[in-house]
Ligand SMILES: Nc1ncnc2c1ncn2[C@@H]1O[C@H](COP(=O)(O)OP(=O)(O)O)[C@@H](O)[C@H]1O
């Protein structure tokens with residue numbers, strides 16, 4: 021089967037202009053995408069996982085014709101994203117993070133009617149299509165109120181309905197659960213699963229590892245504008261299978277980190293804050309053999325170790341092993 025989404029060596033650079041003094045300005049180039057190549061098969065539920073600033077939104081905006089790439093090509097449903105932009109837009113329903121693109125003074129139903137017209141849903145089908153989405157997403161209680169009165173969960177549901185209005189074969193969701201409470205996020209993931217079961221191709225973007233792992237069949241891990249790992253969650257984790265992961269909790273001074281990096285058999289080590297504790301994650305091909313030396317080094321650096329857990333490899337560890345950073349770290353260029 022031909023891929024329904026083909027991305028070839030896509031790059032995107034932003035020129036960021038900064039004022040200097042009264043008359044001066046300097047321009048900086050930010051390389052948001054540095055050559056992304058991907059194939060997504062029809063019917064796949066595909067995850068894009070990467071920290072803030074990785075380039076996920078930029079990639080999605082290029083794929084949905086909201087941004088022109090700097091170089092490279094992509095085909096969506098057989099159409100070129102630059103040459104055939106109208107056909108690309110007809111092939112994709114999209115929900116972008118933050119910018120929900122809704123009209124606040126209009127009711128939800130009026131918004132849906134407007135977008136149905138904009139996306140060329142035949143006039144005689146519109147009312148039934150809209151009612152179908154209202155029933156499906158259970159938004160009847162509030163759909164006839166103005167959008168400005170909605171909670172964030174209600175706005176999300178309406179934005180989701182909007183992305184489905186023209187019944188496109190491809191659905192692209194950019195961090196859709198970002199501002200949602202736990203229950204709304206769960207509802208959304210359930211809807212995504214249903215839509216996938218019906219045969220839609222879905223790209224699901226997130227910086228939350230557990231979400232990608234729970235939902236997606238294949239995942240591209242993106243960092244600093246590049247795909248650094250690609251596969252099913254199991255394949256990605258198997259790439260580290262020879263390695264083990266050790267987690268240390270307690271009070272751990274940052275000065276210990278360079279010393280740990282200098283030890284033999286350390287693939288990566290990162291320090292982060294978790295639930296008020298510091299957590300040191302060490303990836304090593306020989307965790308058992310390395311453990312005594314690690315403990316010695318930590319004590320010598322003044323650490324207070326409260327807990328040590330050898331653990332299963334998670335997708336976050338895959339990211340750490342590739343980058344030396346955690347997914348929570350913000351990598352935006354400012
Ligand atoms: N309009 C813009 N102008 C300049 N830089 C931008 C713009 N949009 C995004 N960036 C930069 O491009 C990089 C990728 O951003 P983005 O695609 O939003 O990442 P993500 O969605 O993964 O958080 C970041 O360094 C960000 O600061």
Ligand SMILES: [Mg+2]
Nearest residue numbers: 076077117195
């Ligand atoms: Mg983003």
